[in-house]
Amino acid sequence: MRSGAIDTVDADIIGKEPFAGPFGIGHEAIAQVTAVDEAVTDMRVGDIVVVPWAVSCGTCYECKLGLTAKCSTFVPTSPGGTLSCFGFGPMSGAWGGVVSDALRIPFADHMLVKVPDGVDPLRVASAGDNLTDAWRGVAPTLAQRPSTGSTGHATGP
Numbered sequence: 001m002r003s004g005a006i007d008t009v010d011a012d013i014i015g016k017e018p019f020a021g022p023f024g025i026g027h028e029a030i031a032q033v034t035a036v037d038e039a040v041t042d043m044r045v046g047d048i049v050v051v052p053w054a055v056s057c058g059t060c061y062e063c064k065l066g067l068t069a070k071c072s073t074f075v076p077t078s079p080g081g082t083l084s085c086f087g088f089g090p091m092s093g094a095w096g097g098v099v100s101d102a103l104r105i106p107f108a109d110h111m112l113v114k115v116p117d118g119v120d121p122l123r124v125a126s127a128g129d130n131l132t133d134a135w136r137g138v139a140p141t142l143a144q145r146p147s148t149g150s151t152g153h154a155t156g157p
């Protein structure tokens with residue numbers, strides 16, 4: 001994949017070939033915990049969890065603001081690297097892709113979110129990326145317009 005063919009601004013930021021392969025693909029997942037180390041206190045083997053696309057620490061300034069995709073602890077040093085995440089090759093760090101038999105998750109207590117009992121994991125497969133983007137894009141606006149009904153159409157002024 002080459003950048004710059006459509007968006008020259010992106011090419012200036014991340015280079016002409018930011019996704020030079022080969023590398024592991026996939027950047028969001030539902031997974032089952034298969035092992036934990038002694039630093040992990042909230043996750044147990046067997047838990048079904050949401051794996052977010054961005055790698056974050058949970059303790060830096062940006063993470064505490066809720067801007068985990070902008071985590072300042074994990075900034076790739078590779079050319080063009082601006083954020084750490086799964087599945088985008090060396091540009092985004094050495095995390096690999098989530099299309100894998102096993103994945104190492106740093107700061108698992110912070111990064112992983114347990115899928116509640118009774119929730120079909122397939123129903124929340126996008127929770128690590130698209131679903132949260134959708135919520136962030138819609139919820140604040142709807143909160144400012146309480147007259148908006150469940151159909152999404154505003155009924156007030």
Ligand SMILES: [Zn+2]
Pocket residue numbers: 056057058059060061062063070071072073074
């Ligand atoms: Zn952080």
